[in-house]
Amino acid sequence: MSLSKELIVKNKAGFHVRVASMICKTALKYKAEVALGKGAYVADCKSCLDLLTLMAPCGERLTLTVDGEDAEGALRAIELLFDRKFYEDEFADVERSDE
Secondary structure (H helix, E strand, O other): OEEEEEEEOOOOOOOOHHHHHHHHHHHOOOOOEEEEEEOOEEEEOOOHHHHHOOOOOOOOEEEEEEEOOOHHHHHHHHHHHHHOHHHOOOOOOOOOOOO
């Protein structure tokens, strides 16, 4: 089964090491091939380095493509990370006590 979906980077910091790691760890749980595309470039979601080369800021539109027997589960899991802003922004507006 092959599926694709457009996703928007919603967290303020955009793609960085922690985000790439979360996507990679999630993708590795599935047998399906999982990729994120930006224009002509397609990154393998099972490679943190590949994901970091996307350089996707907040608001960037990426195309998630999954192909394999558990494609639906992989798509939902990665879509959830994007929807939840990679669990980052709930802390973004908290004032730090040392500032």
